[in-house]
Amino acid sequence: MPHDRLVAMTGVRGVLRSLAGRRDAAVLERPTQAARREPLALPGRASERRAWADAASGARRPSVALHGVSKTYGNGKRALVDVDLLVPEGDFVFLVGPSGAGKSTLIKLLVRDELPTSGSVFIAGQDLARLKRRHVPRLRRQIGIVFQDFKLLPARTVRENVAFALEVTGTPGRQIRPRVDRLLALVGLSDQASQRPAQLSGGEQQRTAIARAMVHDPRVVIADEPTGNLDPLISWEIIQLLLRINEMGTTVLMATHNAEVVTALRKRVIALEEGRIVRDEVGGYHRDY
Amino acid sequence: MIHFLAFAIKRAIQGFWRNGVMSLAATITMVLMLMLLAGLLIVSSSLQVGLDTIESKVEVLAFINEGVSEERVEGLRADVEALPEVASVTFTTKEQALEEFRATQAAAGNEDLTRITGTNPIPAKLNIKLKDPRVFGQVRETLLGPPGVVQEVIDTQETIDELLGVTGVLRTAGLVILAVVGLTVLLIVVNTIRMAVMSRRDEIEIMRLVGASDGFVRWPFIFEGVLVGLLGAFVTLGLLALASQPIGQLARVLAAHLPPGFQQNLTQQVIGVVLGAGFLLGGLGASISVRTYLRREPGTG
Ligand SMILES: Nc1ncnc2c1ncn2[C@@H]1O[C@H](COP(=O)(O)OP(=O)(O)OP(=O)(O)O)[C@@H](O)[C@H]1O
Numbered sequence: 001m002p003h004d005r006l007v008a009m010t011g012v013r014g015v016l017r018s019l020a021g022r023r024d025a026a027v028l029e030r031p032t033q034a035a036r037r038e039p040l041a042l043p044g045r046a047s048e049r050r051a052w053a054d055a056a057s058g059a060r061r062p063s064v065a066l067h068g069v070s071k072t073y074g075n076g077k078r079a080l081v082d083v084d085l086l087v088p089e090g091d092f093v094f095l096v097g098p099s100g101a102g103k104s105t106l107i108k109l110l111v112r113d114e115l116p117t118s119g120s121v122f123i124a125g126q127d128l129a130r131l132k133r134r135h136v137p138r139l140r141r142q143i144g145i146v147f148q149d150f151k152l153l154p155a156r157t158v159r160e161n162v163a164f165a166l167e168v169t170g171t172p173g174r175q176i177r178p179r180v181d182r183l184l185a186l187v188g189l190s191d192q193a194s195q196r197p198a199q200l201s202g203g204e205q206q207r208t209a210i211a212r213a214m215v216h217d218p219r220v221v222i223a224d225e226p227t228g229n230l231d232p233l234i235s236w237e238i239i240q241l242l243l244r245i246n247e248m249g250t251t252v253l254m255a256t257h258n259a260e261v262v263t264a265l266r267k268r269v270i271a272l273e274e275g276r277i278v279r280d281e282v283g284g285y286h287r288d289y
Numbered sequence: 290m291i292h293f294l295a296f297a298i299k300r301a302i303q304g305f306w307r308n309g310v311m312s313l314a315a316t317i318t319m320v321l322m323l324m325l326l327a328g329l330l331i332v333s334s335s336l337q338v339g340l341d342t343i344e345s346k347v348e349v350l351a352f353i354n355e356g357v358s359e360e361r362v363e364g365l366r367a368d369v370e371a372l373p374e375v376a377s378v379t380f381t382t383k384e385q386a387l388e389e390f391r392a393t394q395a396a397a398g399n400e401d402l403t404r405i406t407g408t409n410p411i412p413a414k415l416n417i418k419l420k421d422p423r424v425f426g427q428v429r430e431t432l433l434g435p436p437g438v439v440q441e442v443i444d445t446q447e448t449i450d451e452l453l454g455v456t457g458v459l460r461t462a463g464l465v466i467l468a469v470v471g472l473t474v475l476l477i478v479v480n481t482i483r484m485a486v487m488s489r490r491d492e493i494e495i496m497r498l499v500g501a502s503d504g505f506v507r508w509p510f511i512f513e514g515v516l517v518g519l520l521g522a523f524v525t526l527g528l529l530a531l532a533s534q535p536i537g538q539l540a541r542v543l544a545a546h547l548p549p550g551f552q553q554n555l556t557q558q559v560i561g562v563v564l565g566a567g568f569l570l571g572g573l574g575a576s577i578s579v580r581t582y583l584r585r586e587p588g589t590g
């Protein structure tokens with residue numbers, strides 16, 4: 001096979017691979033299969049190439065990896081178009097973009113709420129396309145998920161809401177209490193443990209949800225507009241909490257419209273527009289022209 | 290496993306109470322259906338016993354013509370006895386037959402009219418006992434074979450057939466009604482569990498979110514259905530126990546002589562069938578519901 005055809009076939013991936021000296025024949029001959037096996041090879045944008053280099057040097061394993069991911073909904077809506085993304089373990093990443101850009105869709109793919117139409121999604125070392133249905137619960141325990149609307153059970157107290165996640169995953173009763181106490185301390189809700197969601201502020205409710213997301217010590221926390229329902233001050237509280245969780249070693253990926261926070265924090269920002277990644281760099285909410 | 294069972298049972302009981310009115314309606318219809326089932330079982334086993342007693346008395350009677358020689362009768366008797374379906378044959382002379390007739394008339398308190406005639410109008414007869422009361426085979430044909438010997442053959446084949454027909458119809462009708470009621474109960478259980486699933490939508494969403502396995506999501510609902518079934522079964526058995534006196538009488542009416550151990554056997558059968566049916570219907574209804582209404586949201590694979 002002529003070299004330039006190979007390059008065309010394997011695209012940037014192949015180029016990157018050769019940069020890394022990972023250019024074995026099998027990879028080049030069967031690009032799609034190879035891509036599935038090898039989540040590290042990704043096209044280059046500045047910060048991504050850095051992330052990739054980190055990963056390749058063995059410094060940090062990728063926590064989240066997307067390869068040529070497209071998602072077309074049943075109604076024909078193309079929510080994601082050929083998205084490549086690599087998030088090394090321990091990163092804190094913002095996902096921004098106008099309404100309808102595909103942020104929530106991306107998150108649904110990561111938690112395997114949806115499957116990609118094409119391309120492959122890796123998270124916590126697992127290829128979601130190959131993940132058997134019965135193993136989805138195991139995956140979900142390795143991911144902490146936080147939503148804008150908290151999704152708390154109104155009839156249960158803060159403690160019970162957090163404990164629920166342990167109960168329904170078969171945690172022995174003796175272990176539940178101490179673990180819940182530790183998590184409530186982490187999110188600063190020890191004093192509100194026996195209140196119901198209706199008696200809490202929005203920020204406290206979200207902190208309860210974050211405590212619940214952390215019950216299985218997840219490697220990744222994924223939050224879809226966690227501050228969407230909160231006023232700016234409380235939003236900061238939640239961000240601080242997520243930053244602290246990140247400092248303890250958990251990868252955090254957070255979709256948000258909160259420009260102020262994104263701009264102030266100087267973390268990696270991935271911007272989506274009409275289903276494509278249009279920007280991937282450190283800091284800044286808005287696109288620089 | 291223990292945690293799982295404890296969790297599932299706890300949730301099932303919670304669900305049963307939360308869903309109070311529907312659970313109650315389902316339990317009551319379950320009781321009605323199980324009562325019907327038990328009733329059918331009791332009636333049909335009693336009828337069966339009655340039928341068996343009648344069958345055990347089945348014999349074929351051949352009345353011998355006046356003046357037939359004893360040798361010819363003996364010959365016929367030997368032929369009949371040789372048939373594979375025949376158990377035994379006894380010969381009753383005219384005199385013995387008259388005695389029998391007088392005895393039965395006297396027992397019934399009737400006046401003995403045979404004394405007036407002076408002659409003996411009662412014919413001699415052969416009593417043939419069959420090995421299987423339903424298999425008459427060649428008996429009738431053999432008896433009527435030699436010309437002029439047998440005046441008339443009376444057998445109970447028709448009576449037995451009619452009786453079998455009646456019990457058959459009764460059983461079929463009972464089963465049809467039972468099937469209809471059973472289906473209704475099934476649908477009610479399905480609906481009850483559907484409501485339980487609906488009322489727990491949010492919880493189920495959260496369970497899936499935090500990585501609860503399918504078993505934790507599904508089994509509580511199946512247990513809830515089983516709970517409805519078993520509760521219905523226990524209520525039914527309680528009611529039957531209260532009504533055991535009249536039921537015993539009913540059984541005695543349907544079968545004149547109940548064989549020893551019949552009541553105990555029947556009781557065990559009823560308990561087994563009622564518990565089993567309640568358990569199965571509850572479990573089945575709930576599984577159907579869980580399968581139908583707990584499907585994963587589209588797109589989740
Ligand atoms: N289940 C679905 N079926 C069909 N189309 C969908 C579905 N979910 C999302 N979409 C469409 O896909 C596109 C991307 O939606 P998505 O929810 O990912 O956007 P988003 O970036 O999260 O927006 P927002 O900031 O408003 O939350 C939108 O056009 C939306 O209408």
Ligand SMILES: [Mg+2]
Pocket residue numbers: 103104105224
């Ligand atoms: Mg969204």
